[in-house]
Amino acid sequence: MISYAECSARERLALVVDSGTFREWLPPAERLTSPHLAQLGVPSSFDDGVAIGRAKLAGHEIFVAAQEGAFMGGGVGEVHGAKLVGLLRRALRDRPAAVLLLAESGGVRLHEANAGLIAVSEVMRAVLDVRAAGVPVITLIGGANGCFGGMGIVARCTDHIVMSDVGRLAMSGPEVIEASFGVEEFDSRDRALVWRTTGGKHRWLSGDCDALVEDDAAAFRDAALQAIGAAKPVTPESLESEHALLAARLRMLADVEDGDDATALWSRLGVSEAARVPDLDVPAVRALRLA
Amino acid sequence: MDWNLLATRLFGAGHGIKADGDFLHGTVQFDGRPLTVVGTTNHAPIGVRLALAQARVVLDTIEQHPERPIVLLIDTQGQQLRRRDELLGINRAMAHLGASIDLARRRGHRVIGLVYDQALSGGFITSGLIADACYALPEAEIRVMRIPAMARVTKLPEEMLEALSKSNPVFAPGVSNYVAMGGVRSLWDGDLPAALRDALAHTPRDDRRAIDGAERGGRRLAATIAQRVLDAA
Numbered sequence: 243m244i245s246y247a248e249c250s251a252r253e254r255l256a257l258v259v260d261s262g263t264f265r266e267w268l269p270p271a272e273r274l275t276s277p278h279l280a281q282l283g284v285p286s287s288f289d290d291g292v293a294i295g296r297a298k299l300a301g302h303e304i305f306v307a308a309q310e311g312a313f314m315g316g317g318v319g320e321v322h323g324a325k326l327v328g329l330l331r332r333a334l335r336d337r338p339a340a341v342l343l344l345a346e347s348g349g350v351r352l353h354e355a356n357a358g359l360i361a362v363s364e365v366m367r368a369v370l371d372v373r374a375a376g377v378p379v380i381t382l383i384g385g386a387n388g389c390f391g392g393m394g395i396v397a398r399c400t401d402h403i404v405m406s407d408v409g410r411l412a413m414s415g416p417e418v419i420e421a422s423f424g425v426e427e428f429d430s431r432d433r434a435l436v437w438r439t440t441g442g443k444h445r446w447l448s449g450d451c452d453a454l455v456e457d458d459a460a461a462f463r464d465a466a467l468q469a470i471g472a473a474k475p476v477t478p479e480s481l482e483s484e485h486a487l488l489a490a491r492l493r494m495l496a497d498v499e500d501g502d503d504a505t506a507l508w509s510r511l512g513v514s515e516a517a518r519v520p521d522l523d524v525p526a527v528r529a530l531r532l533a
Numbered sequence: 534m535d536w537n538l539l540a541t542r543l544f545g546a547g548h549g550i551k552a553d554g555d556f557l558h559g560t561v562q563f564d565g566r567p568l569t570v571v572g573t574t575n576h577a578p579i580g581v582r583l584a585l586a587q588a589r590v591v592l593d594t595i596e597q598h599p600e601r602p603i604v605l606l607i608d609t610q611g612q613q614l615r616r617r618d619e620l621l622g623i624n625r626a627m628a629h630l631g632a633s634i635d636l637a638r639r640r641g642h643r644v645i646g647l648v649y650d651q652a653l654s655g656g657f658i659t660s661g662l663i664a665d666a667c668y669a670l671p672e673a674e675i676r677v678m679r680i681p682a683m684a685r686v687t688k689l690p691e692e693m694l695e696a697l698s699k700s701n702p703v704f705a706p707g708v709s710n711y712v713a714m715g716g717v718r719s720l721w722d723g724d725l726p727a728a729l730r731d732a733l734a735h736t737p738r739d740d741r742r743a744i745d746g747a748e749r750g751g752r753r754l755a756a757t758i759a760q761r762v763l764d765a766a
Contacts, residue, residue, distance in 0.1 A: 267765040324755040328762025352686050355677035357703045360716040363662035370635045398628030413624040419614045428616040439620045
């Protein structure tokens with residue numbers, strides 16, 4: 243078992259797709275770096291923190307992107323975002339069996355904030371274009387930096403999300419919320435609270451992710467393979483049922499005080515033994531979700 | 534600009550837009566045809582509730598009024614920074630709003646965004662930035678963060694960022710920088726109804742922002758790099 247969380251983006255790529263099949267577009271040899279970071283005197287990276295290309299997954303032709311959390315937290319800048327957009331536009335043209343997004347990102351890269359914000363919205367539109375064409379976009383979340391900010395929204399725009407229990411998916415990071423509204427609002431050092439609020443088990447029980455796996459590169463590969471062919475077209479009907487689900491969830495907690503509201507939410511979602519969830523292992527939590 | 538003054542200038546007195554708290558919605562008549570208007574005011578933070586309220590209006594328009602144009606009025610301080618919203622999946626609610634707007638576009642509704650006061654990151658990305666195109670009033674403010682906060686987060690000197698922001702729109706808040714980068718198609722100055730009329734008639738349906746950014750010199754790389762990926766062997 244190889245920890246997915248501890249791998250670099252390129253190590254993950256090598257382990258998730260068929261061995262030796264990854265062909266990179268705009269590889270580090272082309273030295274595509276961020277001009278904005280250079281202006282700031284900040285170290286840059288020859289891939290601007292994301293590797294993109296084509297590969298095979300159990301023989302299926304797929305396109306894949308992997309964000310490198312160790313470089314600027316996986317933040318999306320102009321170049322990084324444009325590589326993702328290019329990959330998605332190419333998927334729209336060439337129609338691979340799926341697009342895999344190995345996401346690890348804090349969202350917009352604040353060093354080039356304006357360009358990053360527009361770039362993330364371009365990625366979002368491009369994802370929805372690919373989805374509308376019937377090519378499934380599958381997001382894998384299990385890196386140490388989680389998937390936050392605009393990338394947390396992008397992930398939810400894709401067809402399918404695979405998470406490990408150590409993965410985190412949300413909008414604003416706990417540190418940002420604590421800085422804005424105080425430690426009483428969100429204690430970012432309370433790891434149990436952080437994971438109850440944003441972690442893989444919570445996202446699985448609430449239906450925010452489609453598969454919950456161990457922190458194991460092979461498990462991510464298997465889950466990605468199972469998701470090929472799981473295209474979920476966006477239709478008025480699918481959006482109505484999504485709306486009903488989110489509205490019902492909002493009502494579920496209307497009378498619940500802050501504190502352990504995660505446990506209350508799981509209970510009301512029909513999860514038995516909700517209080518035990520943090521202590522259960524992945525197979526046990528997987529079994530708790532109602533069909 | 535105050536939302537009611539804006540609505541009056543665009544659609545006349547008795548325009549038909551209501552404010553329920555920070556949530557704006559209504560049906561207006563413009564050049565003799567109905568438009569759906571939806572948005573927020575008071576620099577509203579966008580949490581799960583406001584994202585869903587806006588999505589409801591968009592979905593109702595898709596269902597009941599095929600191809601009726603939708604105008605998004607944007608004034609937001611960004612996403613709601615609360616733990617409860619994170620627990621409830623604020624990113625999922627925002628993605629739902631974005632996907633609803635995106636579906637409206639695909640079903641033939643024109644969707645025009647207008648930043649009339651303030652637009653920030655999370656509240657903006659699934660409204661104006663996912664419309665057919667986004668416009669802004671000249672006095673509006675758009676940003677991810679102000680330069681002092683950017684200096685703190687990036688641990689870079691504020692003076693350096695101030696200096697760079699004069700030549701590079703990536704670093705500084707402001708609508709003109711978003712125009713230069715292609716994120717905002719143009720500013721609406723003077724005759725607002727004429728500007729809306731033009732937008733409804735001429736806004737492109739495909740995403741031209743990277744090309745605009747390159748032509749305007751504010752975002753020189755995005756379009757070329759995306760094209761290089763398409764052309765790569």
